[in-house]
Amino acid sequence: MPLPPLPVVPFSEERAATMSLAIRFFSDSVAYSITDATGYTQLAGQHKIPLQLWEERGVEFFSNILDQSPFLVFPYKSVQITYSPAAYALIPPGMTAEDGNDEAWLLPWALMLDGSAYVDTYAIETGQPSMAVAWQRELYLFLKRTYPAASIEPITLYAIREALRRSRREKIRVLNLLLDGKTLELVAVKEGQINIANRFAVGVAPQEKESYATAVLYFVAAYLRSVQEHPHANGQDVITLYYLPHQWGFDNAPLPQLKQDLEHMGYDLSATPILGLFLNELCE
Numbered sequence: 001m002p003l004p005p006l007p008v009v010p011f012s013e014e015r016a017a018t019m020s021l022a023i024r025f026f027s028d029s030v031a032y033s034i035t036d037a038t039g040y041t042q043l044a045g046q047h048k049i050p051l052q053l054w055e056e057r058g059v060e061f062f063s064n065i066l067d068q069s070p071f072l073v074f075p076y077k078s079v080q081i082t083y084s085p086a087a088y089a090l091i092p093p094g095m096t097a098e099d100g101n102d103e104a105w106l107l108p109w110a111l112m113l114d115g116s117a118y119v120d121t122y123a124i125e126t127g128q129p130s131m132a133v134a135w136q137r138e139l140y141l142f143l144k145r146t147y148p149a150a151s152i153e154p155i156t157l158y159a160i161r162e163a164l165r166r167s168r169r170e171k172i173r174v175l176n177l178l179l180d181g182k183t184l185e186l187v188a189v190k191e192g193q194i195n196i197a198n199r200f201a202v203g204v205a206p207q208e209k210e211s212y213a214t215a216v217l218y219f220v221a222a223y224l225r226s227v228q229e230h231p232h233a234n235g236q237d238v239i240t241l242y243y244l245p246h247q248w249g250f251d252n253a254p255l256p257q258l259k260q261d262l263e264h265m266g267y268d269l270s271a272t273p274i275l276g277l278f279l280n281e282l283c284e
Contacts, residue, residue, distance in 0.1 A: 009071045010042055016074035022278070023072075024155070025083040025139075026244060027181040028054065030062065031275075032072060043071070046246065058139040066146070079150035081143055082278070083135055084180050086117060088156060090129040090197055122157055125164060129194060131157060156185055158277040159242065160197055163189040166238075175220070175239040178274065181205065181247060184216055186223060196223060206248050213257035221265070241271040 011019065016034075019042065024031045031046040049061050066072050118140040122131045133154045143152060155178065163174040167189040178185040182202045188195040202215045220239070239262065241255075248254065255271055262269045 011036075013071075013074045016071070016076050019076055020078045020080070021072070021074075021076040022080045023082075024275070025081070026274075027084055027183065029244075029246065030065065034071075034076075045069075048246070055136070058136050059142045062139065062142065073146065079147045080278075081147065081150050081152045082155045082158070083152070084183070085133045085135050085154040085156060085199075088131050088133040088154065088197075088199065090194065091121065091132055092129055093127055122153060124157065124160055124194075128164070131160075131197075155274065155277065156187070156197065156199075159185065159187045160189070160194065162277055163187050164192060164194070168192045170238075173237045175223075175237060177216070177220070177239065177241045179206070179216070179241065179243045179247075180274070181244075184219055186219060188223060188227075195227060206243075206254050209254045210257055213254040213261060216254070216258060217261050220262075237267065239267050239269050241269060242274040242277055243271060245273050 011034075018037055020035050022033045022035070028050065029046055029048045031044070033044040034042050036042055047061075047065055054061065116137055117134040118137040119132065119134045122133060124130060131154065133156075135154070140152065143150065159176045159178050163176045166172075167174045168191065171191055173188060173190040173195070176187040178187070179202075182205060184200045184202050185198070186200065187197045200219045202212060202219075204211045204215060206212050224237075241258065243255075259269050259271075
């Protein structure tokens, strides 16, 4: 797959040692940004990759990107890599997988892994559940070899931590919705306690505006019905939707319909690109 022309790099390899590199893997693309010590973005870019090819040949595609963008392997001060997990499960506080068998927490999904996924656990906060997460094994190992000092974490972890901070601060229930392609991740936290963190198949693409909005609303309403008598607002819930602009188009395809449907139920919906999650983390 041809890559876009190599951008003009406004800094030297030596100066990179004072800068930070962030790489974000999504279902259909990989994005990067390079920031200096003041937080100013010196360079940013994104490569779109068809989902099927990404799953089957992820290492090949990312290796090709590195070959044509050598500035991505400069010796940066720090490297942060995040990814959309293939599957995850919450592990109750104080419990761990027996003999390091993290896959046990992902059953029955783990039965289909057949050794093709990398599975690890991540701490959320002291006293909170931890996460057992699965992702592409070969790509993960390639990243560890290429960026041995990098932090590599699932994007879901940021959504949970942000919800925990906000729910404690405002004494409310926080619903964070992460939308990436045909996948919805729903995170709900009330006053510092995780109610749910789960992944759902929406089944349709964002371009199918009304069908997509209806599918997302179905999962949100189902969760709200599970924790209260009816899904209508009680004045103590806030809903934030995190999305990928390149998937939704210039008109943010499903957003008006989602806003309208949730407003009918009494909720205000705020929406922001997924990258806003990482800015929230930096601001805390």
